[in-house]
Structure formats: structure tokens, C-alpha cells
Amino acid sequence: MKLNANQLGKHLQGSLAPVYVVSGDEALLCQEACDAIRAATRAQGFSERQVFNADTSFDWGNLLQAGASMSLFADKRLLELRLPSGKPGDKGTAALLEYVARPPEDTVLLISVPKLDGSAQKTKWGKALVDGAQTQFIQIWPVDAHQLPQWIRQRMAQAGLSASQEAVEMIAVRVEGNLLAAAQEIEKLKLLAENGSVDADTVHAAVADSARFDVFGLIDAALNGEAAHSQRILEGLRGEGVEPPVILWALAREVRQLASIAQQYAQGVPLEKAFSSARPPIWDKRRPLVSKALQRYPAARWALLLQDAQRIDAQIKGQAAGDPWIGLSLLTLSVCGQRLALSGASDL
Incomplete structure (x- = not known):
């Protein structure tokens, strides 16, 4: 039952x-x-x-x-x-x-x-x-982004804390959906909050940034079209000392795969077959995410983005002018669906 x-x-x-x-x-x-x-x-x-x-x-x-x-x-x-x-x-x-x-x-x-x-x-x-x-x-159902502030507020109330709306939203942003991190921060606030009252200044002083920035999280955010979120992850990766070649490798790999699948689909290959034949194959759980990204551009446009990735590689190696971090930012936005072109090429 x-x-x-x-x-x-x-x-x-x-x-x-x-x-x-x-x-x-x-x-x-x-x-x-x-x-x-x-x-x-x-x-x-x-x-x-x-x-x-x-x-x-x-x-x-x-x-x-x-x-x-x-x-x-x-x-x-x-x-x-x-x-x-x-x-x-x-x-x-x-x-x-x-x-x-x-x-x-x-x-x-x-x-x-x-x-x-x-x-x-x-x-x-x-x-x-x-x-x-x-x-x-x-x-057990996950707590989505819209439910997270209310979940945090209820959790704080159970801990005997009252919080301003700004404080709750600040915690929600900083923990980025990590419920364990949110619970840990609330336990910390129990020790630090005066009279059980928590405002934005209390959170700012006490709550560590518990968001976990990683390259694969950047890729998923970009495939899902989350432009602002992807830029925040990219800045987090830069702040954590991740080198541009590591990020470019992941982005270029994804764009190359998207270009290949889009080309096969344009030639009449069923999408599920293209997913299975991809190297590496697209996992079942990732197929909706990849399908969403494929709807943004035709195969030729994905090929142009791959050229942009090659240009960023040249920037990293000092063989071309330009800041590779700006290039990575623009390439990520392009994958998200923002109509930008590093090369100045027109959209297709």
C-alpha cells in the first residue's frame, strides 16, 4: 500500500x-x-x-x-x-x-x-x-526550485528559527537545491542566530557557499537552456581554479556529439537510433535533455559552434587573439540557445 x-x-x-x-x-x-x-x-x-x-x-x-x-x-x-x-x-x-x-x-x-x-x-x-x-x-519526491524556499522556511521553523524572506531566498540560492547542505546550514544558524531570528546579514555572515560547481553540471545547464545558471556555474569553475582546456574539452565534446546526431537525423536516421549509435551512447536519462538542445539549431549551426570551439582552443594556446574565458562564456550561451556567434557568422 x-x-x-x-x-x-x-x-x-x-x-x-x-x-x-x-x-x-x-x-x-x-x-x-x-x-x-x-x-x-x-x-x-x-x-x-x-x-x-x-x-x-x-x-x-x-x-x-x-x-x-x-x-x-x-x-x-x-x-x-x-x-x-x-x-x-x-x-x-x-x-x-x-x-x-x-x-x-x-x-x-x-x-x-x-x-x-x-x-x-x-x-x-x-x-x-x-x-x-x-x-x-x-x-520520496524531490524538492524543486520553486518549492525550495518554502521547504527551507518550514525546516527553519522546525529548528525554532524565524527568517526574513530575503534570508530564505539567499539560503536557497547558495545551496542550489542541495537539501543536505541546506539542512547543515540551518543547524549552523541555530547556533549563531540571536533570539532565533535570521535575517540576510546573518545568512551572509554564516552560510558558506554550498553550491557545487562542476563541468558536467555546466553541460547539463547549457543543454537545458539555463543561460543565467550556466554562467554562474562557469564563474564558479573559474573561481575554483578549473583550467579553460578542461571546460572546453567538455563543451566541444558535447557540441561535436550534437552536430553528429543532428546530421544523422537530417539524413533520416531515427533519433533513438542516433542516440544509441553515438560514441559514447546517450544514456536514457539524458535523452530528453539532449533532445531539447537539438531542437534549437539545425546540423549546420552545430557545426559552426564546433568551429567556435576550435577558435577558443587556439586562444588558449596563444595562437589566436581573444580571451578564452569570454569565448567559453559565449559558446555556453550559444548552446543554451542564445543567438550569438563568436565567429561573426550569421545564424542558420
Whole structure:
């Protein structure tokens, strides 16, 4: 059965289910949901705990054996199964179906998995975990950019803090969606804020810049058309001492791949086939992002951007005039969909 994450706390005050499944990709929120279940089991006398990590070499018989064996140390037990791949395989499917069909008494099984998409929830094991009469399935949803300020405000209120809107927005910008970083900064503010009141000056003085700038984040922002965000990441990379050749390598690689895929598509090759034949192939999760970028320009325009990348390379090597950082900025904006041309060529 599905259980809303907001209802978990109230649910745990009553009788516990034999099986709990916490599913999601937001590490902090998943961890806190699992912590709440662990605390509830301890409060209700589940004093023994066993943890299983279901990697590729995991023996699923160990889970069934643990469920069938008598505890030597306690009347009630908590078993934890961590499934980082989100795919149990044939043996895991059989073991999960067998366990869920006849869960042992005085035992709670806590399963933590990444977000299960629609296809995974339609498998035999997925249906057993999501809709089983013996299970409680908790889906943890990410907090998007629009929800983040409200999430921060609620989190601060739970910590006994009151904050101005400017302070909340400043924290949201600085942590860039990193909930763990936001939670850590709020804990820090608990120690530093006078009378539990937080304003922009308090945040400015106390909150470290927890945004994580990396080259692949720059590429994703550019493919998604996020011009302002991509420029902030680029400035962050420069501030962290990342050298222009590293950034250019990543940008040129992406533009070269986009040009190749766009050319194949123009010649009648289905987009999915072009994605699969790309080197390296485009992962399923990245295909929507790459598809979005491909809609901006025809193949010839992507080829021109590749020429711009070559010009930046010459600037880095001192073989051409111009600042390579300006070139990287303009190339990134072009990938975002801003109609700019380093070479002065007209848009196609």
C-alpha cells in the first residue's frame, strides 16, 4: 500500500507494518524517512537489527534465512535491505515475492531503493512492494526550485528559527537545491542566530557557499537552456581554479556529439537510433535533455559552434587573439540557445 511521506510520522505511532519500502533519489529525505522508521521500531521493542546490502554478489538466500530464523538476542527484529541498483534480478525477485507473501512475525523489513519509475512498479516485485497488503510504500519526491524556499522556511521553523524572506531566498540560492547542505546550514544558524531570528546579514555572515560547481553540471545547464545558471556555474569553475582546456574539452565534446546526431537525423536516421549509435551512447536519462538542445539549431549551426570551439582552443594556446574565458562564456550561451556567434557568422 502507498503511504504519503507526510503521513509517515502519524502512521508510525500505531502498529507497524511487516514491510516498509522507502523509494526516491533525494538522499536527505530518504535518510530521514528511514531514520523515522528505525526510531519507531526501537520505541516498540525491535532491539535487534541486521543490514543487507544487495549488490551484484548478494546471496538472496541470506534474507530469507534471516526472516525464517529465530532471534538469539531479542523478541523483535529490524531487517534492512538496501538495493542501490533498484533492480533485484531474477533471484531477488523470487526472494522478495516469497518474503512479502509470508513475512515473519515480530520482524520489520525496511527496504531502501532509488526512485522506482513506472515500468519498475509494473514488474512482479514492484507490484508486490508498492501495492502489497503487507507493505507500506513511501515515495520520496524531490524538492524543486520553486518549492525550495518554502521547504527551507518550514525546516527553519522546525529548528525554532524565524527568517526574513530575503534570508530564505539567499539560503536557497547558495545551496542550489542541495537539501543536505541546506539542512547543515540551518543547524549552523541555530547556533549563531540571536533570539532565533535570521535575517540576510546573518545568512551572509554564516552560510558558506554550498553550491557545487562542476563541468558536467555546466553541460547539463547549457543543454537545458539555463543561460543565467550556466554562467554562474562557469564563474564558479573559474573561481575554483578549473583550467579553460578542461571546460572546453567538455563543451566541444558535447557540441561535436550534437552536430553528429543532428546530421544523422537530417539524413533520416531515427533519433533513438542516433542516440544509441553515438560514441559514447546517450544514456536514457539524458535523452530528453539532449533532445531539447537539438531542437534549437539545425546540423549546420552545430557545426559552426564546433568551429567556435576550435577558435577558443587556439586562444588558449596563444595562437589566436581573444580571451578564452569570454569565448567559453559565449559558446555556453550559444548552446543554451542564445543567438550569438563568436565567429561573426550569421545564424542558420
